[in-house]
Amino acid sequence: MTKQGLLEIERISADKTVDIRHAVLWPEKTKLDVILPEDEDGTHFGASIDGALVAVISLFETSTGTRFRKFATLPDWQGKGVGTQLLTHAIEWSRTKGERRIWCDARVSALPFYARQGFTAEGDVFEKSGIAYTVMSREL
Numbered sequence: 622m623t624k625q626g627l628l629e630i631e632r633i634s635a636d637k638t639v640d641i642r643h644a645v646l647w648p649e650k651t652k653l654d655v656i657l658p659e660d661e662d663g664t665h666f667g668a669s670i671d672g673a674l675v676a677v678i679s680l681f682e683t684s685t686g687t688r689f690r691k692f693a694t695l696p697d698w699q700g701k702g703v704g705t706q707l708l709t710h711a712i713e714w715s716r717t718k719g720e721r722r723i724w725c726d727a728r729v730s731a732l733p734f735y736a737r738q739g740f741t742a743e744g745d746v747f748e749k750s751g752i753a754y755t756v757m758s759r760e761l
């Protein structure tokens with residue numbers, strides 16, 4: 622529960638993630654550009670406030686643990702704890718699947734957020750589509 626309303630986290634279909642992915646992460650690209658070929662094999666969770674979707678995350682099984690991608694909270698809802706709850710949910714889901722590690726290609730701009738969630742940076746900073754990233758991971 623937040624001060625603003627009832628927060629619910631539930632599994633959603635990949636297509637429901639597209640609008641928030643596009644609006645938050647790649648507004649300058651097309652909606653088709655934010656659809657991943659792997660989406661149909663992923664597990665997608667959404668956080669809703671009073672029934673309206675405000676944040677999404679997509680999880681993929683890899684040989685090195687759960688990889689999460691396209692994690693985004695709508696601007697009006699950022700900094701209110703929604704992302705922390707959604708990531709915590711993803712971590713719990715990964716644990717119940719028996720995974721030992723969770724990781725992502727993190728935007729460097731989000732590093733303080735991930736550090737607070739117990740993630741550490743691995744390796745060098747690299748660039749994709751003009752944005753700086755580094756791998757961040759956490760044991761489960």
Ligand SMILES: CC(C)(COP(=O)(O)OP(=O)(O)OC[C@H]1O[C@@H](n2cnc3c(N)ncnc32)[C@H](O)[C@@H]1OP(=O)(O)O)[C@@H](O)C(=O)NCCC(=O)NCCS
Nearest residue numbers: 692693694699700701702703704705727728731733734737
């Ligand atoms: C990164 C992102 C998904 C986090 O989601 P969020 O909903 O904003 O996350 P939270 O609100 O839980 O945490 C964000 C910050 O608010 C703070 N916060 C958490 N709960 C809070 C609360 N109840 N009141 C005020 N601040 C709070 C957190 O401490 C955190 O601060 P930090 O960044 O210094 O660690 C979101 O900010 C986002 O979409 N950013 C743009 C896209 C992006 O960078 N995505 C990640 C790509 S790797």
